[in-house]
Amino acid sequence: MKTFLLALSACTLAALTSYGQTSQPDSVVVSPLKPLAGKLATELNVNPFNGTISLNNSLNQLKFRYFAKTDLALRLGFNGSKDSRRLESSNAYGTNAYDNKDERSSSTIGVNAGIEKHFKGTRRLSPYIGADLVLEKRTSEQEITSGNSTTTITGAWRESSYSSGYPSQTYYTFMQQGYSRYGLNLVTGFDFYMAKNLFFGYEASFGFSKRSMDDIEVKQSDSSNSPSNSADVTNTSFSFGPSLMNGVRIGYVF
Numbered sequence: 001m002k003t004f005l006l007a008l009s010a011c012t013l014a015a016l017t018s019y020g021q022t023s024q025p026d027s028v029v030v031s032p033l034k035p036l037a038g039k040l041a042t043e044l045n046v047n048p049f050n051g052t053i054s055l056n057n058s059l060n061q062l063k064f065r066y067f068a069k070t071d072l073a074l075r076l077g078f079n080g081s082k083d084s085r086r087l088e089s090s091n092a093y094g095t096n097a098y099d100n101k102d103e104r105s106s107s108t109i110g111v112n113a114g115i116e117k118h119f120k121g122t123r124r125l126s127p128y129i130g131a132d133l134v135l136e137k138r139t140s141e142q143e144i145t146s147g148n149s150t151t152t153i154t155g156a157w158r159e160s161s162y163s164s165g166y167p168s169q170t171y172y173t174f175m176q177q178g179y180s181r182y183g184l185n186l187v188t189g190f191d192f193y194m195a196k197n198l199f200f201g202y203e204a205s206f207g208f209s210k211r212s213m214d215d216i217e218v219k220q221s222d223s224s225n226s227p228s229n230s231a232d233v234t235n236t237s238f239s240f241g242p243s244l245m246n247g248v249r250i251g252y253v254f
Contacts, residue, residue: 031196032196033123033124033193033195033196033197034070034123034126034191034193035067035070035197035253036067036070037067037068037069037070038067039066039067039197039253039254040064040065040066040067040253040254041064041065041067041073041199041251041252041253041254042062042063042064042065042251042252042254043063043201043249043250043251043252044249044250044251045247045248045249045250046247046248046249046250047247047248061077061078061079061110061112062077062078062079063075063076063077063112064076064077065116070118071117071118071119071120072115072116072117072118073115073116073118073128073130074114074115075112075113075114075115075116075130075132076111076112076113077110077111077112077113077132078109078110078111078112079108079109079110079136080107080108080109080110081107081108082105082106082107082108083104083105083106083107083176084104084105084106085102085103085104085105086101086102086103086104087101087102087103088100088101088102098146098147099145099146099147100144100145100146101143101144101145101146102142102143102144102145103142103143103144104140104141104142104157104176105140105141105142106138106139106140106141106157106176106178107138107139108136108137108138109136109137110134110135110136110137110181111134111135111136112132112133112134112135113132113133114130114131114132114133114185114187115130115131116128116129116130116131116187117129117130118191121190124192124193124194125190125191125192125193126190126191126192126193126199127188127189127190128188128189128190128191129186129187129188130186130187130188131184131185131186131187132184132185132187132205132207133182133183133184134181134182134183134184134185134207134209135181135182136179136180136181136182137178137179137180137181138176138178138179139178139214140154140155140156140157140176140177140178140214141153141154141155142156142157142158144158149220149221150220150221151218151219151220152218152219152220153216153217153218153219154214154216154217155177155178155214155215155216155217156174156175156176156177156178156214156216157174157175157176158172158173158174158175158218159172159173159174159175160172161173174216177213177214177216178213178214179211179212179213179214180211180212180214181209181210181211181212182209182210183207183208183209183210184207184208185205185206185207185243186205186206186207187203187204187205188203188204188205189201189202189203189204189249190202191249191251197252197253197254198251198252198253199249199250199251199252199253200248200249200250200251201248201249201251202248202249203249204242204243204244205242205243206241206242206243207240207243208238208239208240209238209239209240210236210237210238210239211236211237211238212235212236213235213236213237
């Protein structure tokens with residue numbers, strides 16, 4: 001009798017174990033954390049060491065990724081800004097009457113477009129490689145009016161400074177110079193999904209960039225509208241090598 005009870009208990013335990021093993025896959029559903037095809041993602045750049053939050057990459061762009069496939073994403077980043085300033089000073093009285101006006105404007109627009117290939121990784125980790133084409137343009141112009149004389153400057157803003165000696169001399173420096181920039185970056189990085197459609201990551205790149213500064217043209221006309229022209233020499237800079245993002249990428253998937 002004792003042997004029968006032991007055998008019955010062993011059979012019952014084996015049956016329960018077998019039932020639990022066969023029923024577990026049907027009752028446990030693992031939700032995917034990584035984005036599926038057709039999803040759109042965006043991100044910000046967070047630096048935990050100095051407490052700053054900014055847009056992501058060196059051009060301070062808004063960045064989006066469209067997942068054409070679960071392992072293939074199209075990258076698009078863009079930035080645009082405009083800076084306008086107007087300074088006026090006038091005095092209509094006395095022997096030293098004057099009427100001065102300084103109007104400045106500068107616009108910048110840039111686009112990054114590329115592609116990235118994601119690898120299997122793990123359930124949460126998604127490493128990738130990719131490439132980006134970089135295009136950026138900045139234009140600047142200024143108009144200075146002093147009495148009947150108008151000075152028009154294209155390609156930069158001009159600042160004036162005066163020496164304290166005798167006779168007094170005027171010195172000009174140029175700032176906010178316009179430029180054209182293009183380049184190509186090879187990128188590698190990873191996304192780590194903390195929850196569904198929420199990730200953090202890091203990215204490094206290696207590439208080249210060429211920047212050509214605009215000519216600075218100065219035209220001055222008086223009341224007779226006779227202009228005089230001058231131009232600054234164009235200069236070009238070229239960079240090649242690796243670069244790292246300053247901070248951690250924090251993003252989410254729509």
